[in-house]
Amino acid sequence: MTVRTLNGGVIAAYRDRLSIPPDVEAIHINEGNTPLVHLPAVSDRKRNIDVYAKCEGLNPTGSFKDRGMTVALSIASHNGSKAVICASTGNTSASAAAYAARAGIQAFVVIPAGKISVGKLAQAMMHGAKVVQIGGNFDDAMDIVKRMPEEAEVTLVNSVNPFRLQGQKTAAFEVVDQLGCAPDYHFLPVGNAGNISAYWMGYVEYGDAGIVGAKPRMVGCQAARAAPFLVGAPIEEPETIATAIRIGNPQSWNLANTAVIESNGWFRSSDDEKILTAQKLLAERCGVFCEPASAVSIAGFCDEIEKGNIQDNSVVVCTLTGHGLKDPEIAISQSPEPITIPKGGEGLRDLILSSLD
Numbered sequence: 001m002t003v004r005t006l007n008g009g010v011i012a013a014y015r016d017r018l019s020i021p022p023d024v025e026a027i028h029i030n031e032g033n034t035p036l037v038h039l040p041a042v043s044d045r046k047r048n049i050d051v052y053a054k055c056e057g058l059n060p061t062g063s064f065k066d067r068g069m070t071v072a073l074s075i076a077s078h079n080g081s082k083a084v085i086c087a088s089t090g091n092t093s094a095s096a097a098a099y100a101a102r103a104g105i106q107a108f109v110v111i112p113a114g115k116i117s118v119g120k121l122a123q124a125m126m127h128g129a130k131v132v133q134i135g136g137n138f139d140d141a142m143d144i145v146k147r148m149p150e151e152a153e154v155t156l157v158n159s160v161n162p163f164r165l166q167g168q169k170t171a172a173f174e175v176v177d178q179l180g181c182a183p184d185y186h187f188l189p190v191g192n193a194g195n196i197s198a199y200w201m202g203y204v205e206y207g208d209a210g211i212v213g214a215k216p217r218m219v220g221c222q223a224a225r226a227a228p229f230l231v232g233a234p235i236e237e238p239e240t241i242a243t244a245i246r247i248g249n250p251q252s253w254n255l256a257n258t259a260v261i262e263s264n265g266w267f268r269s270s271d272d273e274k275i276l277t278a279q280k281l282l283a284e285r286c287g288v289f290c291e292p293a294s295a296v297s298i299a300g301f302c303d304e305i306e307k308g309n310i311q312d313n314s315v316v317v318c319t320l321t322g323h324g325l326k327d328p329e330i331a332i333s334q335s336p337e338p339i340t341i342p343k344g345g346e347g348l349r350d351l352i353l354s355s356l357d
């Protein structure tokens with residue numbers, strides 16, 4: 001029986017544009033084809049600036065990492081690999097665990113102890129990954145896992161694995177396919193810097209194929225105390241509540257720098273308070289719940305439009321990299337406590353009437 005699906009994953013959708021052997025069988029969970037949502041509360045009608053969110057939290061494991069992981073695990077499986085390994089601030093481990101489960105391959109994930117959100121940890125555990133924690137940060141974990149393929153038969157699936165970027169570039173294809181053109185600006189959270197590099201690769205390839213004319217200016221958004229691209233060098237002790245981008249030594253440094261320079265874009269940073277304000281704005285006024293690391297793209301946009309750095313009559317896309325449910329603790333800690341009333345319901349009517357005044 002053939003099951004017809006609207007979305008067979010990013011390999012099925014864009015196979016002819018991916019640098020992969022033609023006979024690779026796709027290990028997929030119907031990732032990709034995520035919505036591009038207009039954000040009226042962030043757009044500026046007077047200046048005709050339209051802002052859209054590419055909602056990558058709607059991928060199967062709740063982040064964009066799935067686009068890269070379907071390709072990395074398909075290749076690993078094709079090559080007969082029995083195990084994969086990654087360092088992770090959370091979402092890579094969740095995604096690697098799920099796609100490895102699908103492929104029947106063991107996943108090993110190395111994470112900074114106490115620095116990944118509970119939702120992500122739950123996913124890695126539930127999908128059967130071996131979870132290993134270290135006292136150091138993501139950069140320390142990255143140094144460890146990079147050595148492992150020489151010491152044991154294991155495939156590295158961090159974004160230094162070029163197949164990850166092959167999969168992730170499909171997000172840029174989708175944005176163009178959805179908008180009918182490239183945006184004028186593309187704001188992206190930057191941690192290990194694979195994703196901004198992958199998007200630029202996608203835009204350039206669509207440009208070379210004649211599918212888009214002008215390409216967007218790429219704006220790489222970092223958290224203020226985890227902003228090596230703003231410093232111009234790796235930093236030792238990155239710190240931010242946006243744990244997914246708590247990275248001081250990005251592995252795709254040169255690719256990301258090239259993306260920003262070639263696109264005539266720039267890097268910028270926002271402090272944690274502005275990141276949380278942007279997360280709240282999206283949730284309360286747009287109905288979109290993303291994790292803090294994703295909100296850095298909105299925080300960045302709001303700041304740049306205020307400074308006059310966005311031209312009138314522009315189309316802007318901000319990538320929301322991961323779902324808000326990944327990190328419920330941050331959300332709850334920012335919100336007022338629930339109101340308790342007696343079980344008979346006394347007081348509820350007054351509460352409603354007084355808030356509608």
Ligand SMILES: *Cc1c(COP(=O)(O)O)cnc(C)c1O
Nearest residue numbers: 091191192193194195244321322
């Ligand atoms: C991985 C991740 C990032 C950073 O992406 P890089 O490719 O490492 O720059 C940003 N936001 C979320 C939610 C992530 O999971």
